[in-house]
Amino acid sequence: MPAMTLPDHSIETPPRAPSPVHGFGTLAVHAGSPHDPVTGAVIEPISLSTTYAQTAVGQPVGLYEYTRSSNPNRENFEAAIAALEHAKHALAFSSGSAATANILQSLAAGSHVISISDVYGGTHRYFTKVASAHGVQVTFSPHIERDISGLLKPETKLIWIESPSNPTLSLVDIRAVASIAHQHGILVVVDNTFLSPYIQNPLDHGADIVVHSVTKYINGHSDVLMGAAAYNSPELHERLTFLQNAIGAVPSAFDCWLAHRGLKTLHLRAREASKNALNIAQTLESSPHVLSVNYPGLPSHAQHHITVKQHRDGLGGGMLSFRIRGGKEAAERFCQETKIFTLAESLGGVESLVEVPGSMTHAGIPREQREAAGVWDDLVRVSCGIEDGVDLCKDVMQALEKAAVGVKMNGAKNGGN
Numbered sequence: 118m119p120a121m122t123l124p125d126h127s128i129e130t131p132p133r134a135p136s137p138v139h140g141f142g143t144l145a146v147h148a149g150s151p152h153d154p155v156t157g158a159v160i161e162p163i164s165l166s167t168t169y170a171q172t173a174v175g176q177p178v179g180l181y182e183y184t185r186s187s188n189p190n191r192e193n194f195e196a197a198i199a200a201l202e203h204a205k206h207a208l209a210f211s212s213g214s215a216a217t218a219n220i221l222q223s224l225a226a227g228s229h230v231i232s233i234s235d236v237y238g239g240t241h242r243y244f245t246k247v248a249s250a251h252g253v254q255v256t257f258s259p260h261i262e263r264d265i266s267g268l269l270k271p272e273t274k275l276i277w278i279e280s281p282s283n284p285t286l287s288l289v290d291i292r293a294v295a296s297i298a299h300q301h302g303i304l305v306v307v308d309n310t311f312l313s314p315y316i317q318n319p320l321d322h323g324a325d326i327v328v329h330s331v332t333k334y335i336n337g338h339s340d341v342l343m344g345a346a347a348y349n350s351p352e353l354h355e356r357l358t359f360l361q362n363a364i365g366a367v368p369s370a371f372d373c374w375l376a377h378r379g380l381k382t383l384h385l386r387a388r389e390a391s392k393n394a395l396n397i398a399q400t401l402e403s404s405p406h407v408l409s410v411n412y413p414g415l416p417s418h419a420q421h422h423i424t425v426k427q428h429r430d431g432l433g434g435g436m437l438s439f440r441i442r443g444g445k446e447a448a449e450r451f452c453q454e455t456k457i458f459t460l461a462e463s464l465g466g467v468e469s470l471v472e473v474p475g476s477m478t479h480a481g482i483p484r485e486q487r488e489a490a491g492v493w494d495d496l497v498r499v500s501c502g503i504e505d506g507v508d509l510c511k512d513v514m515q516a517l518e519k520a521a522v523g524v525k526m527n528g529a530k531n532g533g534n
């Protein structure tokens with residue numbers, strides 16, 4: 118498949134989706150959810166058929182021909198994502214990684230990309246091991262707002278941002294980066310997985326494309342792997358729709374239906390997870406067993422001013438990370454001692470999870486790079502679910518005590534230190 122070239126334009130702001138008439142909760146429940154026109158079913162049926170009948174050659178009975186190209190459940194889900202991200206268009210993919218791959222595939226060989234350093238490990242792997250094999254080079258920057266002008270090359274076509282980043286929860290001022298990028302005709306992509314469209318709408322801050330691992334908050338029940346991209350530009354829509362079909366990394370009708378069902382409660386889940394995360398962050402911050410806490414909702418977060426400017430109601434989201442006293446051992450013990458939080462990768466589900474990024478999700482990134490980005494061996498990442506907040510805080514406190522006792526006992530056994 119020939120790589121496609123990004124237009125060499127002096128950027129005109131693409132036409133934007135009109136401001137939504139209804140609030141988030143109303144859109145989440147109703148956008149892309151028409152009643153079935155034949156039966157009146159309030160909940161759409163699942164269209165499992167892979168092919169659709171035609172009355173004559175090239176004349177399908179309805180809107181659909183073959184499910185990879187389009188499918189009613191996928192289209193309805195895409196309409197809902199577009200509404201929630203204030204976008205004109207959205208596309209669904211078989212995973213968040215497939216959404217990333219499709220966007221990178223749209224770049225011509227020889228293109229250059231600038232990305233934040235502490236990007237999701239799988240995105241880092243794609244940039245360094247797959248995109249590079251197709252002649253797309255990526256430069257990583259730990260301070261993209263500060264360094265962007267110096268990193269630009271004539272071949273720079275994309276800026277890749279995660280805000281908050283994974284797992285250190287640092288923020289990027291999307292508007293500041295987009296205004297420099299747009300002076301050079303460069304597109305800005307924001308991975309919004311960690312916050313979900315309820316808390317942040319990157320297109321409203323000047324981004325050109327927003328991507329999600331739908332697997333996380335949007336589906337919210339840890340039972341679907343899916344991705345999505347949303348944007349306003351009709352040219353992007355033409356190119357990415359072509360690639361969606363040509364590459365074929367599309368979700369099943371059933372997964373679209375499940376993810377659409379999950380999305381209808383996103384606002385409730387995101388609010389509750391944020392409330393729990395703030396309580397846990399405060400508990401951790403006051404514990405003698407904790408070295409530091411990364412949570413955008415805390416006033417002590419170095420970029421809290423961006424939280425206030427960029428997030429709905431200054432919410433910090435459901436994700437946080439912290440450095441525990443006692444190194445890797447204490448981090449691992451903490452994760453084994455929690456009773457409600459499950460030790461597992463992933464995030465954004467109704468259930469709370471913990472993990473050690475240095476040994477799990479980010480183990481593939483060389484130690485030097487990992488530590489430069491703040492991913493130390495003693496860093497614990499927490500995904501707060503929607504369980505009772507008091508129970509979650511108690512669980513964190515008892516696991517901290519047990520991890521600390523373990524460190525002391527081992528210290529004594531090993532002769533101190």
Ligand SMILES: Cc1ncc(COP(=O)(O)O)c(C=O)c1O
Pocket residue numbers: 212213214215237239240279283308310311329330331332342343344463
């Ligand atoms: C921030 C972020 N982006 C993208 C992805 C990739 O998504 P998926 O696992 O759906 O391919 C992940 C997965 O954890 C993620 O955390």
